[in-house]
Amino acid sequence: MHNRYQVNKYRSDMKSAFSPLSATLPVPFRAGVRYPGPMSTWTEKYRPNSLKDVIGNPTAVSELQKWATSWEKGSPEKRAVILAGPPGTGKTSAALALANDMGWAVVEMNASDKRNADAVRKVALRGAITQTFTDTGEFLTTAAGGRKLVILDEADNLFGREDSGGIGAIVDTIRQAGQPIVLIANDFYALSRRSSSLRSLCKTIKFKSVHPSSAKAVLRRVAKGEGIEVPDEVIEYIADHCDGDLRAAINDLELIARGESVIPTKAVEAIGARDRESSVYAALEEIFRSGDARRAKESVRNLDESPEDLILWIDENIPVDYRRPDDLERGFRALGRADQYLARTRRRQQYGLWAYASDLMTMGVSAAREGRFGGGQFMFPQWLMKQSRARGRRQVRNALAAKLGRHLHMSRRTVLTDALPAFRTLYGSDGDFKLAATLDLDLDEKEVAFLLDEKEDSHAVRHLMERVGKVRGKEPAPARGRLEAEDKESPDA
Template sequence: MDWTEKYRPTTLSEVRGNDKARDEFAEWGRSWDDHRKAVILHGSPGIGKTSAAHALANDMGWKTVELNASDKRTGDVIERFAGRAAMNATLAGSSEKTGDESADRRRNRQLVILDEADNIHGNYDRGGASAITRLVKESEQPIVLIANEFYEMSRGLRNACEDIEFRDVSARSIVPVLRDICRRESLEYDSDALQHIAEANGGDLRGAVNDLQAAAEGKEKVTVEDVVTGSRDQSMDIFAFLDAVLKEQSPQEALQSSYAVDETPDDLTKWIEGNVTKVYEGEELARAYEFLANADRWLGRVRASQNYSYWRYAGDNLAAGVAASRDGTKGGWTRFGRPQFWPSSDKTADYVARKIAERSGVSMDTARRDVIPFLAAMTHHCKPRELTVAMAAAYDLEESHVSFVTGSGETTNKVESIVEDARALREEQMKEHSGSAFEGAVRSDDADDDEEPPTSTVEDAAVAANGGETADADAADDEDDGQSGLDDFF
């Protein structure tokens, strides 16, 4: 049996590593009759958000209705299943009354849990996001939305809910959980082995439990050697991954590497597709493209069904399949490039390069060659969010432009919310005309053409760092200076 399920907390007091969030969540449940608002639990995968929701229901004596990512979550389905539960003020068991109307009402609550609420988008989930927003506003029952990325959700939905952030679980909090599992399983262990598992998982409690179970398979004691040889490498760089798949590793090794790199199968497919022609040719290339086509079919099934278990089959094809297409290993160094994620990327790239060139006083060639790749690395997948908002405001970017630079996949609620915040930031800067990082990039349409926009505090810092010269002056002296387009961004 999966130990993450076997040892799932049954009460909030057993939830480890997020005491503040746990207490806030408990208070939300106890006071629900007073505020009657839904709550969003958000944070990294594997840190106990869903377990906390079920534990709260158990503590409160509530039944649960759960709709997860593997379900078909169209607007109709949400309204039919979760909606029906959420609207029912009287539920099964309500005939058993205690005489205390308030107590009866609390006892007959039903907790509606919507897992991976930030993944409701795309054609198959059409209407799902708006249905959830209506649901949380009208519900007669408590609702918990589980999300990894808070800003992937629409602004309207976020504003309609309370939110509680669950942070990554520290190694200090993970070790006692692993120790308790070992005790229950009558499993001996080296203390250093448990410490290594906790540190290697970087805040992911569920991953740590999975690693402990894998290390303990068929053994009476878990040693450091078991853990070190069996632990997962979680920090593989994307370019090292491309080398592994396209040039060096066996199919089995390449598949393991795909688990270690911090990218989704969707993005990994694009990275390989965009670089495979730099290494493969002839029959090798034809075979690789066939596996990539298979991977794309499985990814299509994920998008259609929201069943993320299909990702494993996409990973088999994009990693093991492409590696198996190779005749032996490849030597030498290859200059891998960032893939063009969008069909309209040429037009989009031109727009972004032009905006950067106009804003920073560099050539479009410099913007394309030096500035855009730098911004892409700094704002990969819209992280950190504040920096991405600042970038969008500085260069007046729309959703497709932000998606192009950050490589976030198709336009999502996260990207839309970033652009909304960037517009608000620009409007605020136009009113204030001082004190904001990118104020120099914003000018009112009614501004006098001869009036120079005020210099922002960030630009002042950039000028000082350049010895008193502006970015435009630098560009005039050396148009191909690779950093000239970035001075006033920072």
């Protein structure tokens, strides 16, 4: 009974505190600030409240501030920004600090949320265009000036295999919200390659790894704030081994300091060397541009890529960096020998040959260059991209066939061979049928794009989905499917 009373009292307090009738909030509230609770981590507790407190990346912070200021002056050149850079470099902290500096409310979506097209529309788009409350609890409409900052954290990992039109939903949010939007990504290429519209709509601001000297200053400030004594050797070890990841450095300090007031030097043994997964782009940088065969080999040691996939990355990018014909010839010759070893591995199941293939595609390709490297932007393998698109189209085609099969009382196989080709032709040529079928079958952007042979963010697809949305708004609960209704309708009606 005691626990139930506490829960009910908590609910009552929260309800009254955030009621629009409340004159004030129970605690001073600042838009965009995550308030740490009693069990919050040190990274949350010491998160900067203002852009001037963000450590490192002064150029990126300045660009972000200028972009925000352009919103206050009127319509900015770009409605959204992509904050791109390695983990722990202050991207999320900068976005939240910006909201606090500007007095903007925050609508945030991160990796812990459900992540698909519907979720983006519900959380990001609706949150951006609906009303809010001021920091004193007064009701404020969006039209009255209630600016909101929409933050999509870990945007490069925002959608998995369950994604249905997720990138299109982000693009729609940027176009329709009329609010500043921040996309945060560790891997800029993984995000940008998914949509050309996304690249054109966003300003890109790149964050770099935090310098060890800056990390040391932050660690000393955290230690002072917690009232603990930490030897300089421990501070220096953590800062030097965090690989520019300030969040990881603070977490390491918290790990060895919990419950202690004086930290012994030997405490660093509990941390060990940070074994972070290498980026494929960083590996390509070492292979093509370091000029050091040993570094090229080491760059793929912790890489989360199979040799079969890595060879595709290298094959795609040899022409990007090797411009001299003799460099190209030597590079592709080494890669060809690596491919032979991979083929023998598959054919004979002798996986010890992988080591020879790896050496040839890293050290062999690295040693092949004698001239200057091209310095172009590394490219995602076209073969993998085409395979991914083909797999995605097959999934969309099969889902569409299943929907048609339920309506036509056919198996999916029969629909694919007999009904779908004719349906697709009729869908693309008859505007009324197109609208009715989209409504009746509840088609999404991917399925519409497949039937029209268009991209998801094309004008034809967006225009049709807008028409569907308007019709659904007028007729929210149809008694029966439109296709069935048209079949049963008499010629004289």
